[in-house]
Amino acid sequence: MYIGLGTVKGESGKAENVRARKVLMLDFDKKDYPELKTAQDFTALVKTKIPELFIHMVIDSGRGYHLYVSINRCVDIKRVAAANKALAEITGADEKATLQTQLARIPTSFNLKDKDNRKPVNIIVNALEQSPTTFKAYHLQKIEGIIERIMRNEKNLENASPLPSKKYEGTSSYYCCECMICQGVDEGERNFALGRITKYLQHAKGYTLENALKTIQEWNRKCRPPKSPIVVESDFRSYWDGNYMLLGCNLSDAKDQAILNRYCNKYECNSVFEETENSQLNQIIQRICKLGKSIQSQTCG
Missing domain, CATH: 3.30.70.1790 (RepB DNA-primase, N-terminal domain)
Structure with missing residues (x-):
């Protein structure tokens, strides 16, 4: 029946x-x-x-x-x-x-x-x-x-050409996040990167949801390959609304830590790192690198 x-x-x-x-x-x-x-x-x-x-x-x-x-x-x-x-x-x-x-x-x-x-x-x-x-x-x-x-979003993705990946050469408070945004990431890294970038834009940059989503969709087009914009928006909103702590430097998951390490550059990052036995040495090297860049910039100018 x-x-x-x-x-x-x-x-x-x-x-x-x-x-x-x-x-x-x-x-x-x-x-x-x-x-x-x-x-x-x-x-x-x-x-x-x-x-x-x-x-x-x-x-x-x-x-x-x-x-x-x-x-x-x-x-x-x-x-x-x-x-x-x-x-x-x-x-x-x-x-x-x-x-x-x-x-x-x-x-x-x-x-x-x-x-x-x-x-x-x-x-x-x-x-x-x-x-x-x-x-x-x-x-x-x-x-x-x-x-x-x-x-309409699906059609736009089909018609949109992938954005080029650019090497990140800047200095920022979250070097890893800026690097991932600039370069895009590979398959297998996209979910981790999406969560970290979302929380970076939300808490460190103070973006509105609309501006952050626009940045995320542009970043997605640099990924290899891009994901469906529908799925990306859904996952983005889940990360945005969720109480996730995703911006630490030392991660408990070994796989996530390995991904993070590929985009990390301690000497070009202004973030405060957790104390380690080499933290003071790292900070000294970081200052020397920045000073060298500043001198080089002034000399070239």
Whole structure:
């Protein structure tokens, strides 16, 4: 037994008989994402693609998860289905499950695809039941605006040529961060660099979110290869809002420390380092290097 996502005005559930829809559904099959284990993993996946999208309901379908987004009642079924398909394309959900006549499994029933191992269909999250006084559906136009922005950003990335990497030769308070911003980083270093640069722009430089995001997207185009701007923006916002301590010089993770060391230059950095047995020597060498540069600059001038 199944239920249609839309009401119908005839005896059959054919497309021409569908009357109205109040939900969009994203259908994820567990076998397509073996690395994801829980409903929270799948909602987090959607958030990496569309950070601002609120999921109103999550249902365990037995072999996957159905994520529902509530919209105001709409009788333009083709328009609803088009928006649903676009969301599926962006998030990696099953695009075949975006039909005008789409059916869904009923909670408390059983998924009988595997007759020898029937699986219950259960509600995991229900925002309407949990917060009925604050529950708010989307206007479909709002969803379409989000989709249009994401598609435009993706198109801009495809059309934008990579920015050239430039060797950083300056002196700054956070030499490593300025070096990564100037040069870009390689695959395997991008997530670490993104977190560190974000916190550098936020706390050390005092950037606004908008200016920091612009800098981050330009930096991403220097990386080898660049990441999706949607993913970069999502990760950036997570780092920006999170209480992360990412600007230290001595890191507990050996892999992160190795990455940092590739962009570090203690003698051109104005940051205060943690005390070590060689800290005084390092500071003396640092001053000598800076003095030498100053003398050279004055002589050349």
